[in-house]
Amino acid sequence: MTYPDRLSGTVVAKAPRLVGGLVLGAGVLLLVGAVVANLLQANTWERRSANTTGIVVDVATSHSAKHRTTYCPVVEFIADGTVKTFTATQCERPAPQIGDRLGVRYDPDHPSDAILDSWMTRALLVLLLGILGALGTGAGVYLLTRARRGT
Numbered sequence: 116m117t118y119p120d121r122l123s124g125t126v127v128a129k130a131p132r133l134v135g136g137l138v139l140g141a142g143v144l145l146l147v148g149a150v151v152a153n154l155l156q157a158n159t160w161e162r163r164s165a166n167t168t169g170i171v172v173d174v175a176t177s178h179s180a181k182h183r184t185t186y187c188p189v190v191e192f193i194a195d196g197t198v199k200t201f202t203a204t205q206c207e208r209p210a211p212q213i214g215d216r217l218g219v220r221y222d223p224d225h226p227s228d229a230i231l232d233s234w235m236t237r238a239l240l241v242l243l244l245g246i247l248g249a250l251g252t253g254a255g256v257y258l259l260t261r262a263r264r265g266t
Contacts, residue, residue, distance in 0.1 A: 131262035139255025145248030153241045166232060167192050169219040177206045186210035192219045194226035201229045 169192035177185045185206035192199055199221070211217070218232030 131258060135255050135258030135262050137255075138251055138258055142248050142251025142253070142255050145244050145251055147248075149241050149244035149248055152244060163222065163224075164220040165194070165223045167194065167219050167221070168216050169229075171211050171213050171215040171217060172200070173213065174210050175202050175206075184208075188215070188217065188231075190217055190219060190229075190231070192221070192229065194221055194223070197226070199226050199229065201227070203231045205231055205233065205235060 169190035171188045172191045173189035175187045175189055177187055179185065185208055187206040188203045188211045190201055190203060203217075219229055220232045221227075221229035
């Protein structure tokens with residue numbers, strides 16, 4: 116009996132199918148996660164938050180592990196007749212200019228919970244989950260196809 120014949124029924128012979136199935140399953144779960152995140156975001160935060168325009172009143176600096184400096188706008192806006200201020204968690208380069216007007220979304224029940232209203236805050240999680248899910252699903256299908264052919 117040759118070496119490959121002894122292994123033909125073992126886990127080693129089934130590994131490509133197992134890996135392909137796991138990658139495919141992870142990809143599908145990520146795609147489902149993207150859909151769920153999109154629905155939750157649209158049904159909760161988007162509906163209960165209010166829109167307004169804020170003004171950049173200061174710029175805070177942030178330093179990454181790679182010693183790269185980014186700039187976080189400090190934004191003032193008015194909610195219920197009261198001036199609120201927050202430092203955006205979205206830091207960027209180049210620095211925003213003091214006096215720039217930016218879209219702001221905030222929770223009317225808790226105006227301190229404010230974020231910049233941008234595509235990144237709205238779609239970044241959904242986009243990342245969708246891209247990773249599509250890549251994982253594609254890789255899983257590819258691996259399963261190769262395993263089926265025996266290559």
